[in-house]
Amino acid sequence: MxxxxxxxxxxxxxxxxxxxxxxxxxxxTEYVPLADAHGRTLASAITAPHAYPFFRRSGMDGFAIQSADTLLATSEHQVWFRVIDEIPCGYTSEHIITPGTAARIMTGAQVPEGADAVVMMEMTESKQEQGEHWIALKRQIQVEANITPIGLEVQEGQQLLEAGTVIGAGEQSVLATFGVADVPVFxxxxxxxxxxxxxxxxxxxxxxxxxxxxxxxxxxxxxxxxxxxxxxxxxxxxxxxxxxxxxxxxxxxxxxxxxxxxxxxxxxxxxxxxxxxxxxxxxxxxxxxxxxxxxxxxxxxxxxxxxxxxxxxxxxxxxxxxxxxxxxxxxQADAHPYLEEWTATLQVGYDKVNNFTRFVRGRTIIRDGKVYAVPAAARIDESSVMITIKDSDCLIVVPPEQKGIAAGEQVTILRLPAGQAR
Amino acid sequence: MxxxxxxxxxxxxxxxxxxxxxxxxxxxTEYVPLADAHGRTLASAITAPHAYPFFRRSGMDGFAIQSADTLLATSEHQVWFRVIDEIPCGYTSEHIITPGTAARIMTGAQVPEGADAVVMMEMTESKQEQGEHWIALKRQIQVEANITPIGLEVQEGQQLLEAGTVIGAGEQSVLATFGVADVPVFxxxxxxxxxxxxxxxxxxxxxxxxxxxxxxxxxxxxxxxxxxxxxxxxxxxxxxxxxxxxxxxxxxxxxxxxxxxxxxxxxxxxxxxxxxxxxxxxxxxxxxxxxxxxxxxxxxxxxxxxxxxxxxxxxxxxxxxxxxxxxxxxxQADAHPYLEEWTATLQVGYDKVNNFTRFVRGRTIIRDGKVYAVPAAARIDESSVMITIKDSDCLIVVPPEQKGIAAGEQVTILRLPAGQAR
The missing domain is CATH 3.40.980.10 (MoaB/Mog-like domain)
Structure with missing residues (x-):
């Protein structure tokens, strides 16, 4: 020996x-197709190659107009617009909106040049006259109404994702939006x-x-x-x-x-x-x-x-x-590689102490906005015990030389990364 | 239209x-090899085909003895035992422990027949005499000392895992222990x-x-x-x-x-x-x-x-x-398929209300044992916004027709399943 x-x-x-x-x-580092990147960890930061939205986007189904045309509109005084185009999502208009004209526009479509507001379809009255489509408005519309400006969410060059980020649904969404078809991952x-x-x-x-x-x-x-x-x-x-x-x-x-x-x-x-x-x-x-x-x-x-x-x-x-x-x-460049520490109230007392710090497997319970921790199974909490591992989502830290911890006292718990199983 | x-x-x-x-x-249902079962969901309950531990297990490196032999042992009066076998992990002894005899035994090994206690090696004195190995004890040892009884963790026939359980590390451990080499999963x-x-x-x-x-x-x-x-x-x-x-x-x-x-x-x-x-x-x-x-x-x-x-x-x-x-x-038989509800304190007020219930993407913070929720980005919290999805781990429930919720008020949050990405 x-x-x-x-x-x-x-x-x-x-x-x-x-x-x-x-x-x-x-x-x-390796590069993987975006569809295979779920669950992987980004090896480099991703910055925005363009602003997002990339164009002035309509937030409504309605009509693109010049807001100045509505300055005198009231419930007594309708203002009429001639509809000169229809802009579905994915298309751009070749027309410029000038005073007195409007373009039918869909949610998500690019607002045409000249327009500075979109008015909801439900606010308008509609008529056909000599093969032309007209709409009327009875109220003032503010500049930029229902237009999502270029770069509202993201400016060009802005950092989108840090290296070390695990790629989940939200990250996939970002990567797809900015055209990152091949993703640098560890x-x-x-x-x-x-x-x-x-x-x-x-x-x-x-x-x-x-x-x-x-x-x-x-x-x-x-x-x-x-x-x-x-x-x-x-x-x-x-x-x-x-x-x-x-x-x-x-x-x-x-x-x-x-x-x-x-x-x-x-x-x-x-x-x-x-x-x-x-x-x-x-x-x-x-x-x-x-x-x-x-x-x-x-x-x-x-x-x-x-x-x-x-x-x-x-x-x-x-x-x-x-x-x-x-x-x-x-x-994999994780900025927080260690288990997350929470403070919790011990729900059930724990009196097994040691001259070493004890990490007791436990379960976290959230009740009325407070965090409680319960030792997984006090009766058989020994290092040799296998069966309670599956029931644990944290390690309760029991400092050395203490006389046990009573129910209701505060403890530090280390959160186990849960659910990654799925 | x-x-x-x-x-x-x-x-x-x-x-x-x-x-x-x-x-x-x-x-x-399909069956997959245990090594491939991580992250899958159990399609049927698993019950224990045998007790665990399956045999009386030594909790120490030491000597298996009959505890009755130590009744008269004191610091003044040593009791001597002849060591008749050595039992490493994985082996069983062909000897029966009788009064006055002992077997060297390792942590995790099967306690030999006749023995009813294991004494730590550090508590013993040792000598060789005429080719024989003897140990002495100076104190009384309790029945069952350092022996993990059969079935301490699990009894035969006991349910181990429910259908609908997602298989993670703890479940893998259970399945391997009980020999579930092919796992029924959805x-x-x-x-x-x-x-x-x-x-x-x-x-x-x-x-x-x-x-x-x-x-x-x-x-x-x-x-x-x-x-x-x-x-x-x-x-x-x-x-x-x-x-x-x-x-x-x-x-x-x-x-x-x-x-x-x-x-x-x-x-x-x-x-x-x-x-x-x-x-x-x-x-x-x-x-x-x-x-x-x-x-x-x-x-x-x-x-x-x-x-x-x-x-x-x-x-x-x-x-x-x-x-x-x-x-x-x-x-997949999940007993709790819906998002988990927590109560939290709203850390930052939210005043955008609606006649419909609003589910505001947010982030959970645990501070001093209490749960706080922060709207992901109040400035651009619109349904159209993509960029804050990645920063959210909960949905804050804003009931309809309220006048907003002030910072410090209680809210219900729905926890998004996090980390499964990894």
Missing amino acids: STAKFHRAAVQVHEAQARIAKHIPRGR ERPKVAIFATGTELLEVHEPLQPGRIRNSNSYMLRSLVVEAGGEPIMYGAIADDVNTARAKLEEAIRDNDMVVTTGGVSVGDYDIMGELVLEEQMQMLFNKVTMRPGSVTTAARYKDKLLFALSGNPGACFVGFNLFVRPTLRAM | STAKFHRAAVQVHEAQARIAKHIPRGR ERPKVAIFATGTELLEVHEPLQPGRIRNSNSYMLRSLVVEAGGEPIMYGAIADDVNTARAKLEEAIRDNDMVVTTGGVSVGDYDIMGELVLEEQMQMLFNKVTMRPGSVTTAARYKDKLLFALSGNPGACFVGFNLFVRPTLRAM
């Missing part, structure tokens, strides 16, 4: 995050995932005494996808440091990052814990002042990051969210 | 939702998307006077993906009811649902509005008491749903989130 493992120097979560942050590479960082543990069975294998199925690799796979990475599954290996070293070599060579689960506790078979202490590795930390997951380990090898997470499902989940996810987001 | 269009009977949002709900088909409903409007250009086309690029189709594509559907892009068609009818025939035939944008306002070229009034269509509603998007229209045709959304980007966005998204979620 290696002595070094018993003398791990524990670092604070923030210190651990800072040590990783120094070594996060910037992702590579390549999804390739993340090798493997588990260590002679006890691990594949998902399709029948259970055997003393063994469990490899669930953490699948959990990590999902988490990597949610964080914008591309998971590459390397399965599970037995507890053997040489096997692990060989697997790591292969995984580091072919991927941007390696995440392992298991083999980091203080024990005889904790092969990842041993591996990161070898000469060729630059160990960043191998103990963090947190529960669960105090054995969470990070190292650099051949200029790439290796995260050796705990084999306990809950600890593996917390370790990923505090360290791996932010790394994947930061590789 | 059809008279019927001028006499649309407006229905409340809830009534419109209820009319749709009567006609929502249940999605079809087929992604195929949603045909097309836009109407002679003014529409493709994304790669250069701008032309009076024309705009078809951005709503891309926005809808993203929204469909986020709601768990499979978008099928049918492009944009000119304002012609015969073209629209032909396109609709094709789209209805090959898909589970059709969503269109544009052509539903009260005007000459509002072809979708006309189309849904034709004999073969079962119109469900063509006016809703809401802004933006009062012209939002839904119909049934050949047993499938057609949603004709407004061509205004903001109105199209609201219409999708209030009507189409819930339909896609309900097809």
